[in-house]
Amino acid sequence: MTGTILLILYAIIIVIIAVSSWKYNNSVENYLIAGRKQHKVLIVASMLASTIGGALTIGQAGKTYSMGFPAIWFILAGAIAHFAQGTLLSKKVRETEALTLSDMALKLVGPRVQFLTSLFIVITWTAIAAGQFIAVAKILVTITGITYKTGVIISASFLIVYTIIGGQKSILKTDLFQFGILSIALMATLIFLYTAKPVPAGSIAISLFTTQFTFWHFLHYLIVIGGSYFICPMMFSRILSADTPQNARKSSFISGTGMLIFAFVITFIGLWAKASIPDLQKLDPLNYLAKNTLPSALGILLIFGLLAAILSTADTVLITGAGTLQNDIIKRKSVTGIRVFTILIGLVAMLIALFKSDIIAIIIKTYNGYTAGVVPALFIALLFKGKRILNEPLTLIAMVVGYVLGITGSFYPTESLPGILLPLLGVILSAVLSLIAASIPERK
Numbered sequence: 001m002t003g004t005i006l007l008i009l010y011a012i013i014i015v016i017i018a019v020s021s022w023k024y025n026n027s028v029e030n031y032l033i034a035g036r037k038q039h040k041v042l043i044v045a046s047m048l049a050s051t052i053g054g055a056l057t058i059g060q061a062g063k064t065y066s067m068g069f070p071a072i073w074f075i076l077a078g079a080i081a082h083f084a085q086g087t088l089l090s091k092k093v094r095e096t097e098a099l100t101l102s103d104m105a106l107k108l109v110g111p112r113v114q115f116l117t118s119l120f121i122v123i124t125w126t127a128i129a130a131g132q133f134i135a136v137a138k139i140l141v142t143i144t145g146i147t148y149k150t151g152v153i154i155s156a157s158f159l160i161v162y163t164i165i166g167g168q169k170s171i172l173k174t175d176l177f178q179f180g181i182l183s184i185a186l187m188a189t190l191i192f193l194y195t196a197k198p199v200p201a202g203s204i205a206i207s208l209f210t211t212q213f214t215f216w217h218f219l220h221y222l223i224v225i226g227g228s229y230f231i232c233p234m235m236f237s238r239i240l241s242a243d244t245p246q247n248a249r250k251s252s253f254i255s256g257t258g259m260l261i262f263a264f265v266i267t268f269i270g271l272w273a274k275a276s277i278p279d280l281q282k283l284d285p286l287n288y289l290a291k292n293t294l295p296s297a298l299g300i301l302l303i304f305g306l307l308a309a310i311l312s313t314a315d316t317v318l319i320t321g322a323g324t325l326q327n328d329i330i331k332r333k334s335v336t337g338i339r340v341f342t343i344l345i346g347l348v349a350m351l352i353a354l355f356k357s358d359i360i361a362i363i364i365k366t367y368n369g370y371t372a373g374v375v376p377a378l379f380i381a382l383l384f385k386g387k388r389i390l391n392e393p394l395t396l397i398a399m400v401v402g403y404v405l406g407i408t409g410s411f412y413p414t415e416s417l418p419g420i421l422l423p424l425l426g427v428i429l430s431a432v433l434s435l436i437a438a439s440i441p442e443r444k
Contacts, residue, residue: 004144006300006304007140007144010304015161015162044254044255046179046312046316047082047238048255048258051255051259052179052259052313056074056078056262056266056309057182057186057286057310058135058139058284058286058310059131059135060075060270061266061270061285061286062285063270064266064267064269064270064271064285065273067210067212068207068212068213068274069206070207070208070210070213072263072267073213073218073221074221075259075262075263076221076259076260076263077222077225077226078225079256079257080256081226081229082229082235085229085231085252086249086250086252086253088382088383089382090239090245090251091245091246091248091249093239093240093248094242094248094249095245096240096385097240098236098240100237100323100324100327101121101233101237102114102115102117102233102324102328103328104236105381108378108389108390109389109395110395112396113377113392113396113399114328115328117374117378118324118328118329120369120373121320121370122321122325123370124366124367125317125324126352127352127362127365127366128317128363129317129345130356130362131363132310133155133314133350134353134356135310136159136314137152137154138151138287139151139303139306140155142283142287142291152350152353153350156350156353159314159315160343162315163314163318163319163342164339164343178308178309178312179309179312182308183305184301185298186265186266186269186302188302189294190268192298193269193289193293194268194272199272199276203275204268216417216420216421217415217420220420220423220424223371224367224406224424225371227371227375227427228367228371228375230375230379231379233324234316237320237323238251269285270285273289286306287306289302290302290303318342318345319342321341322338322339322340322342322345323338326341366410368407368409371427372430373399373402373406374403375427376402376430376434377395377398377399377402377434377437380434380438384438390437390438391436391438391440392437394434394436394440395437397433398433398437401426401429401430401433402426402427402429402430405422405425406422409422409426410423
């Protein structure tokens with residue numbers, strides 16, 4: 001009962017913050033990128049809150065429980081990508097003055113690449129939204145005892161309403177304190193587990209590779225998963241919200257450092273669960289710990305920390321997909337249109353979540369196509385920014401080849417060799433074709 005009451009109060013606070021941001025949403029620029037006036041403290045907190053969501057908390061701990069220490073690469077790949085982003089891209093991205101990643105594709109290459117990029121983003125981020133709905137539903141089941149499908153419907157409905165009210169300004173404001181809740185909750189959980197209930201010596205194995213996680217798995221995580229953070233519409237929306245290109249660059253470095261820290265924190269919580277809990281009783285490790293292992297107050301704090309992380313990702317995911325659909329496919333500057341498409345994308349994601357429950361599998365399968373199809377072409381376009389424009393027809397071919405190979409890999413089991421090699425091959429071929437597109441001028 002206490003958890004349910006706190007959950008309702010938390011939801012009310014979030015909605016109040018969203019309503020307070022309504023007045024800022026008088027233009028598409030304000031609604032999508034908060035007027036390009038945000039300081040790096042807000043940008044960094046929002047980048048971390050948006051990345052450390054359902055996949056990198058509940059999903060990561062579950063993956064560690066089944067796979068062991070090598071699961072850490074799921075987050076480490078993102079951290080490495082953020083460092084590379086800060087080194088190579090962040091300043092250039094902010095200087096484009098784009099509204100979205102697809103808008104940047106228009107400025108760098110052309111309208112057909114913009115359309116294809118938009119299409120791939122909408123497909124991918126709808127599936128990612130489903131992953132967040134799944135994560136929230138699992139928490140609601142733990143707190144209230146409702147059924148999973150009811151939890152999905154409630155979580156999707158709340159997140160859709162919150163997002164359409166608040167826009168990016170609200171998201172940036174709530175991300176700061178939601179990330180604070182998550183940080184305290186995870187750190188306190190880690191300290192409690194290893195001090196109050198230490199595992200027997202030698203029960204935790206630290207190995208980068210196992211028979212279950214080979215070098216090919218590592219390459220897939222590093223390139224395909226990392227690539228989705230390297231050139232990411234959510235992360236770029238934060239970069240484009242920064243007040244200066246310099247602060248955009250610093251934000252990428254700081255958020256990369258944060259992801260590096262959380263990679264170890266979440267992984268070692270998962271390793272403790274793997275060594276100490278033989279049966280999770282159909283729960284994921286974090287929800288099990290909150291319900292059965294931690295002191296009551298710390299368990300509630302962890303639940304709300306997880307909820308905060310997921311909300312921070314889910315609202316960003318919804319506004320990314322809806323903003324891309326309205327601004328870059330429909331091509332109309334309409335805040336109302338973005339809100340309508342937020343509802344549409346949210347409903348489709350809810351239907352996916354009702355019939356799927358593996359967060360990490362959904363994320364990886366959708367990233368396969370996105371990274372192979374979009375990342376190589378736009379990375380090369382950014383590298384040549386101000387020097388030359390990529391040949392658009394060849395760039396389109398590069399993106400289609402990469403996406404088809406990547407998404408084909410998703411029809412195989414996530415950890416199988418074809419499921420790993422096909423997306424990697426897609427990335428390589430897309431990169432090669434994009435480099436050729438950079439060397440051949442387009443005939444007008």
